[in-house]
Amino acid sequence: MNRILTPQEMEEQNGNLIDEIIRLSDFSFERLPMLDILGERLAENISIAVPDLTRVICETSLVQLDYVTVAQAVEALPAPAILATCTGEPFDGDILIAMDSTLLMTSLELMLGGEVKELPKRDSADFTTIERGFSRRLARLILDEFQRSLSVVVDSDMECVDIESDPDAVNFAQPASLCVRMKISALMMGHAGALEVLVPYDALEPIRPKLGKIHFGERSNGNDKWHDQLSIQIERAQLGMEAVFAEVTLPIDKILNWKRGETFDLFVEEDQEATIVCAGVPMFRAALGKKNNGNVAIQITEELETKGEFENGRNDH
Incomplete structure (x- = not known):
């Protein structure tokens, strides 16, 4: 609700307005x-x-x-x-x-x-x-x-x-x-x-x-x-990458019956290459190896087509 101004307040406001007009003029x-x-x-x-x-x-x-x-x-x-x-x-x-x-x-x-x-x-x-x-x-x-x-x-x-x-x-x-x-x-x-x-x-x-x-x-x-x-x-962001050597499909009932000490075959050979996956997108093929200090390493051997498709989609958006 608007407040009713007193005559004195109205006179003061008019005076301030006039002073401002004179100043700007x-x-x-x-x-x-x-x-x-x-x-x-x-x-x-x-x-x-x-x-x-x-x-x-x-x-x-x-x-x-x-x-x-x-x-x-x-x-x-x-x-x-x-x-x-x-x-x-x-x-x-x-x-x-x-x-x-x-x-x-x-x-x-x-x-x-x-x-x-x-x-x-x-x-x-x-x-x-x-x-x-x-x-x-x-x-x-x-x-x-x-x-x-x-x-x-x-x-x-x-x-x-x-x-x-x-x-x-x-x-x-x-x-x-x-x-x-x-x-x-x-x-x-x-x-x-x-x-x-x-x-x-x-x-x-x-x-x-x-x-x-x-x-x-x-x-x-x-x-x-x-x-x-x-x-x-x-540039400061970090992105996780995974090296996938094998994917095996098994019945759910068999997985639920697993106990400590049981093993299953991955069907992976010694020279099996890994797939480097980033955010669920396959990016590279890589071979397993070791560095001079004994640490396990992988070497990229092939760039997958899905990487190029991913980059094209990123540039479009």
């Missing part, structure tokens, strides 16, 4: 639809990339994407936080990546192999040399994923040039300039951290026309994080 800009898509892609890419460092699941989401002044964005940054200034193509200026202490300390503990149970409350913006070193590594990862997200529009080549913890020491754009602010939430081991990416609107000038239209499925460098991740996991 001071800037001449157009919303760039591709930035919303890039923000979603960035959050998704970070959720895939961060586990490579922390070895735990990272749940991320784009909380907000808006256009504010640089002064307002810097003033609203989480504190304490690590601020990474980044520069490079295709931007005409610097961008800022801000990570709050929760995200940084959670990632640091996990990267060092620890278990994050409870993070101490930090009131100071003074970070140790080790913490700043790990923050640079995390900022580099986030920048890489930002470039990967941007690749749907244009190629990029950027680097982190400075790491600060004091917002007053950061000077990446004029305070009165407009900037795009991407707010991303990252949840790891029950700890919710905050991440912000600030891109001055003027820095977007070289690629503004491309950001003004929607790009569907285009990639400038053919890079696909999901493809890379899946390839890595497939």
